Amino acid sequence: MxxxxxxxxxxxxxxxxxxxxxxxxxxxxxxxxxxxxxxxxxxxxxxxxxxxxxxxxxxxxxxxxxxxxxxxxxxxxxxxxxxxxxxxxxxxxxxxxxxxxxxxxxxxxxxxxxxxxxxxxxxxxxxxxxxxxxxxxxxxxxxxxxxxxxxxxxxxxxxxxxxxxxxxxxxxxxxxxxxxxxxxxxxxxxxxxxxxxxxxxxxxxxxxxxxxxxxYKKQSAFLSCQEHFLDTLYNEDTSSSEEALLKVGTPKETVDSDFYELLKKDDLLEKSHLSKFYESLNEGYGTHNDSSCTSLSEYSLKEKTTICELLGHVENILEKWDKIYTPHQELSSNKACDYMNYWFYDRLSHVDATMCDIEIFYFLWHKYARAKHPPKKTCYNKEYSGLSKKQLRNKKTLFDFLEYYDYIKDELNKDKNENQSDYCKYIKGIFQLYKDMERKNISHSYSEELKLFHMKFVPNDELHFLEEKCPDMCLEFVFNKKLKTLCPFEEKSLSEEQKEKLKACEHLKSSSDRGHIDEKYEKFYNITNLTTYNIYKELNEEAKTDNSYSICERLIPFNDIHCGIYDLCIKVVRNLKKLSRMENKKRTDRCEFITHWVYDEIRKIPNIFSNNSYGTDAIREFFNAVYDILRKLDITNCFFNTININFDEQKEKKYLHDYFKNYNKIKNEIVCNNTECEKYCEYVTSINELYGKYINRCCYCFKFHGCKERYPDYFKCDDIYNPHNIFEKLKCNQIEKFRKGMVKVGKSNFADDHVLWLTDKYGKEEKTLLKLEKIDSSSTPEKICSEITCDPFYVAAIGAFGLMGFFLLFFILYKLTPLGSYFHNRGTRKKRNHFQKRYKTFLDDDVEFKHGNMKNRRMSLAYHQVRRPIE
Known part of the structure; x- marks a missing residue:
């Protein structure tokens, strides 16, 4: 068993x-x-x-x-x-x-x-x-x-x-x-x-x-709500402690207490119709009539008194519905009814009633509204599908926020608002609530609220506005269904020991310890008014130091020797988060910048090129973290080479990448005097050396049909980007330092050179043969050749077609002339003659006597009686 x-x-x-x-x-x-x-x-x-x-x-x-x-x-x-x-x-x-x-x-x-x-x-x-x-x-x-x-x-x-x-x-x-x-x-x-x-x-x-x-109808009714309750228990985090239950009628705020205090700071509470209508419902709440409890007698309730009281308050409100609704004529009847339903969500979330009790309450509400009041002058309950008290609170919290959002937006738009940080923290909590509700919406309990949220933030620029007003809050990930939480990276405060390790590397005295910084790069490639300068400046902005991303903590042990490797990881997280929100061409371009920026920043980390394995371990751990970040953000089209990295080569690729990104700005926008032009001319001259080094490696070109770019992330093969064009446009040869000019780099070979050479050579030989046709055939028979007999293709083709023609002719003769019958009967005759010969031999061997003297021999005759068939 x-x-x-x-x-x-x-x-x-x-x-x-x-x-x-x-x-x-x-x-x-x-x-x-x-x-x-x-x-x-x-x-x-x-x-x-x-x-x-x-x-x-x-x-x-x-x-x-x-x-x-x-x-x-x-x-x-x-x-x-x-x-x-x-x-x-x-x-x-x-x-x-x-x-x-x-x-x-x-x-x-x-x-x-x-x-x-x-x-x-x-x-x-x-x-x-x-x-x-x-x-x-x-x-x-x-x-x-x-x-x-x-x-x-x-x-x-x-x-x-x-x-x-x-x-x-x-x-x-x-x-x-x-x-x-x-x-x-x-x-x-x-x-x-x-x-x-x-x-x-x-x-x-x-x-x-x-x-x-x-x-027992009243007992069988429990089966419909129990299923919802079991699903709720299964999905709910049971580790959280139970909240204290409040009795019906206890004075409390009409909205979430934290939200209530926040709205009061800027006097936003009374600006919405929601708060005013809630107050009207509070006034019309009244006391319940015991007669309303008679309808509960046929049902089995665990909290009969509580449900009776709630049902009585529904009757009181619906009796005074015209009086409650009239002062709010600017509200539609549907919106006013929504307010009443969410107001009851709050009441139900603070009573000790079972799901089945609440289900009966909603059934009787619907029954009463349908029987006592005309459809257009009453308010029906929303569909109830076995909601827990926590679900009821969540639905109301999200709904209330959406009703007040426009007023909060106005406060965030103000230049100076002391409560902006508090608003942003509350908005982040609401966005996380949305993520939780979306993930747990298996039985569609939250469908209505999720739809309202989606309508508010999807079709317009609300998310971009909030990203600007509330940066580093992960609000941009709210609709990313692949992320279970709002922020894919856990943030937490650094310990004192960790802060100590992350202090600036003051013990690094010598310049050799500072990592590899190319002074030529600093002079020629870091021009402040170029496009790439501002992008790299944004990528390299200092990140917060008071919080830590857990995904980067693995690099803290390396930071005392390789100062800055942890900070670089934090910057990568920030930059890749922004990348994940970009689309199409903008996303591809930013990925290229991030890739080249990362390799360049690694070069600057102290001791990263040391011969010991510790430096290699640091790089390996860094790229492990980077790929974990990419995976969490679901970025599948931005990759880093992590095997046998040649940082000198990566540096040159970055210089070339930046040149092509800066080309249009230099050519079309730069207007300079002699002093400024000298700086750009030095830049172009330096790039020309790299351009010549990489052009044949990166371009697969044809003489008349352009080039195929092998590495488009850092090299463009179109001749328009040739540095010599910029050199001429800036008139660099007028500057004394560059009077000798600059060698124009060209494509040294083409992929189709050999084919073109063969074509050209074949063409010349063809012309020679054509001239020979005018010579007397008797004088030069060995040099005259027919096009058909000299070309092996034609010889093979003619032979193959000839063989096919022979078989086709033979097939026709076989099928349509006596020749086919002859061959066919010939085989039959051979078989018949062979059979006759074998049969004759068999008869000769099978007889019991042969022709000769039979005088002294007996003859034996054997016979069998023939049986006549029975008629």
Whole structure:
């Protein structure tokens, strides 16, 4: 027997959760269990009925259960059993006890069949109940059926019947929560399965169980909301502590308390219709009428007083709806009704009522509004789908924020607002709430609020506005569905020890320790008014030092020797976050800049080019972090070379990349005097050397059809970008230093040079042959050649076509002339002649005599009587 099944016997469940001991099932179970373990009696049933069973273990078990069944079914004294509330569930409780015993005693399929056969055979004998209401039918179930039925009973009789406060205790252990949740799934599947398979024993058992709940409409209603509740418990973070529950009517703010205090600072609370309408509802709340509770009498509620009070307040508000709604004529009727629904979300989130209680409340609200008021002069409830108190609070919090957002935006637009930081922090919390609600919207509980949020921030530039006003808040990732959290990188404060390691490297004295800084680069390639300068300046801006990205913490141990490697990682995070929000050409361009910038910044890190392996480990760990960042941001089109990096070559590639990005600005916008032009001329002259070094490596060119760029991320092959064009445009040869001019770099070879050479050569030979045709053929026969006979292609083609023509001709002759019949009959004749020869030889060999003297020989004749057929 599976140990897993034994974990879910009633005894084990009650040991795990002691509150199950209060259930009727447990009380019944314990009472029957006493008789099962009692002293054996020798009554008539034990002696007669067990005569057909041979297995001693099964005989012992049957004797034990008969001690429990016989007195229970014959109205003998069971004070606890007879006093429990659910008298018509005795059979269910008895079966549950029996199924537990089968599992506890490790019975297998064949043993279980014997036991059920015994119960079926003698159901009208000693175990027959004296009264019909006490009768109990035992169906011949398999071990799997027993496990399923017992699971279903445990869900309905234990989980639901326990107090609502105990649900969360069960949810802390996913194993047990899944067990009870499976019970509901079994109920739902079995209702469908047993419509078409009623003859099966399992379905007979299930239908008996279901019929009991059909007699109790108020109890059967719980099944619809329990499923939602189980899903909520499963998805909810049970580690969070329970909030204190407030009673209905307790004075409190109409919006979230933190939001309420924030709005009060800038007097925004009264600007929205929302707050005013909430106040109107508070005034119209009134006291409830006890007569409203009469409609609850037919329902089973755990918090009847609370639901009665809420329902009474609904009636009060709807009776005064015209009075409440009239002062707010600028609101549409639908918007006013929305406000009322969200106001009740707040009330319901602060009462100790079950999901099923709330579901009945909404049902009666709808019923009352439909019966008492015309459709256009009332407010119906929103659809309720088993929402928890936390879900109700989330829905209202997000809705309230969206109603006030325009007023918050106005405050953020002001030049100086002391509360801007507080607004940004609250907005970040709301955006994280949106992400959580979107992720947990499995049953579409939040669909309406998510749609409103989407409409507010997607079709316009609201996100760009918030990014500008609230930088480094990760607000731009709110609609990235691949990220579970708003910020893909965890931020936390640095410890004192970490801050110590990240201090500036004051101990680095010599310039050699500072890393490799190219002074030529500083002079020629770092011109401040070029396009690339501003981009690299933005990429290299100092990052915050008070917070740490956990993804970069792995580099802190390297920072004391390789000063700046941690800061570079922080900058990479910031820059790649911005890259992830860019699209198309802008994204590609920024990726190229980031790639070249990273290699250039690594060159400047102290001791990074040391011969020991520690420097190599630092670079390896840095790029591991970079690729983790790319993966978290879902950037799949921006990569770094991390194997055998040649930093000198990467530096040259960066210079070339920057030149091509700066080309248009230099050519079209730079107007300079002699002093300024000298700086640009030095820049162009320096670039010309690199241009000549890389042009043939990077360009795959054809003489008449342009070039294919092998490395477009740092080199362009179009002749328009030749540095010599800039040299001439700036008139550098007029400057004394450059009077000798600058060598114009060209493409030294083309990919089709050889083909062009062969074509040219072949053309010349062709002309020579054409001239020979005018010479007398008798004088130069060896030099005259036909185009067909000299070209091997033509010779092969003519041969192939000739062979095909021969086969085609032969096929026609074979099919359409006597020649085909001749060849065909010839083979037949050969076969016939061969057969005749073989047959003659056989006859000659098979005869019993040959021609000769037969005087002295006997002749034997053998004959067989011919049987005439029966007519």
């Amino acid at each position: 599976s140990n897993k099944r034994k974990e879910f016997t009633l005894t084990e469940l009650a040991e795990k959760y002691t509150f199950f001991e209060e259930s009727d099932l447990y009380k019944f179970y314990q009472e029957v269990d006493k008789t099962y373990k009692g002293v054996e009696n020798n009554n008539f049933c034990n002696k007669v009925l067990l005569s057909g069973v041979e297995d001693p273990v099964i005989i012992t078990f049957l004797k034990s259960i008969l001690r429990g069944l016989y007195p229970l079914l014959n109205n003998e004294n069971f004070p606890i059993v007879n006093n429990i509330n659910s008298q018509d569930k005795h059979c269910i409780y008895l079966k549950y006890w029996l199924y537990d015993q089968l599992i506890i005693n490790n019975f297998h399929g064949y043993d279980i069949k014997i036991i059920f056969d015994f119960l079926e055979k003698h159901k009208n004998a000693c175990i027959k109940a004296k009264s019909p209401e006490k009768s109990c039918v035992f169906y011949n179930l398999t071990l799997e059926d027993i496990d399923d039925i017992k699971n279903l009973y445990a869900y309905s009789e234990l989980f639901y019947e326990t107090k609502i406060k105990n649900f969360r205790e069960i949810s802390k252990d996913k194993k047990y929560l899944n067990y009870f949740k499976r019970g509901f799934d079994l109920y739902r599947r079995s209702k469908i399965k047993c419509l078409s398979a009623r003859s099966k024993e399992f379905c007979k058992e299930f239908n008996d169980y279901k019929s009991i709940y059909e007699d």
